[in-house]
Amino acid sequence: MQTRALLSAIRQLSYEKGIPLEKLIDILADSISKSFRKKYKLTPNVKIEIVKDDLKILIEKEVVKTLTDGNPLQITIREVHKKYDKNIKEGDRIFVEANDKDFSRSEAIVAKQLLAQKIKELEYQAAYEEINKNLKDVHVGTIRKRDEKGNVWVEFEKAVGVLPVNYQVRNEPYYVNKRMFFLIMGIKEDPSKTNIVAILNRKSPLFVRKIMEKEYNEIKDGNIEIIDLVRQAGYRTKVAVKSKLPYLDPVSTLLGPKNFRIQNVVNELNGERVDVILFSDDPKVFITRALGNVKILSMDLDYSNRIAKIVVPDEQLSIAIGREGYNAKLTATITKWKIDIKSETAVRRKTEEREETIFEAVSVSEDYNIEEIDIKNIPSNFRK
16 A cells, blocks of 8 residues: 555645644544445444554454454454464454555545545535634635626635625725635525535625724724714715723724824725714714714704704805715714705705705615525636
C-alpha cells in the first residue's frame, strides 16, 4: 500500500478543507472499517498511527489455531509467535499492520468513496455552523462571480452565499475578488443536504445598523443606543441615537472630528450619506433635527392626523424635500409623522389648487422568494 502517499494526500486535504488532521485520520479508519464490512460482512476495529512521514494501518485480528475460510480478521498463533509476541495465546485479539491482502484495491476504492462522502458531510456541517452563527449579522466575504440572472455569489471561510438582485443596492459595484460585508438573512438547503447557501443582503436598514455596531464600541457596549434607523439604499440613511451617559454626546462621538469616524461606515456603503440625529421626545425638535440643515420658518403639528405642517424659505424647499422626496420621506419614516412641506411663497399665496406636498413613511420590504435561487449546481469554478 502507498501509505506514504496517502498521508501526504490527507495532509493536503486537511490544509485545503480546514479539517484537523486527527479528524481526517479518524474518518479514514472508520472508512476502512466500513469498506471491510461492505465486502466481508465483518466490521473490524481499525487504528491508524502516524510514524514520521508514513501511515500505519492496524487491524484488530483474533488469534486462532486454524484460519476460517473467508475470514480476514483472523491470524494464526503460529504467525503471531513468529512475527510478534510468543506470549500471546490463542483467543487473544491483537492489532497487526494491514497488508495488501487485507486492504486490496477494491477496499481502497470503497474507503476512498466513504472518506469523500464523510468530508462532504463535514463541509456541509461547517458551512451550516458558519452561516447560522452569523445569521442576522454582517460577515465579510469575497465576491467570486455574478450569474446570468444577476445574482452575486460570495465565498466565506467555510460557506457559500448568494446576494439576490432584489437585495443588491442599485449602482453598487460588485467586482470579482472584492471583499465586502454582507448581511446574512437566511439559509437555503437542498433536500439532499449536499448544498447549503447563505441568503445575503446589502440593501436592508439592518445591514447599516450591524455595520455601525461593528464600527463603534460605544454602540456595542450599549452606551449609545440606536433608537431607529431608516434607509433609502444607495442614497441616504438616517439614524436616531441617544446616549445613556450624561457626559457623552452621541452625535459628535459617532461623527468624530471632521466626520472622520463615520467615514468608515460611509465607505462601506459606497458613499451613501449617513445622517446621525439626536433623538428627542419632543416631536418638533426631533422633526427639525431629522430634516437636517434646513431653516424652518414655522411648524404646526396636527396631532389628530399626525401631520407636521412645515414652512421653509423658497430657496430651501428642494433641500428639505430632497432628491425624489427622499429626505422628507425618510424624515417621516424615522419620526412617525407625515411631513407637509411648503415654501414661504406658496403659503403666502394660499392657493387652493396646489400640488400635494405631504410625504409619508417609506416602507422597506424584506420579503424575497429565495426558492427562486437555484443552489443545486453551484458553479464548479466558484472557489479558488
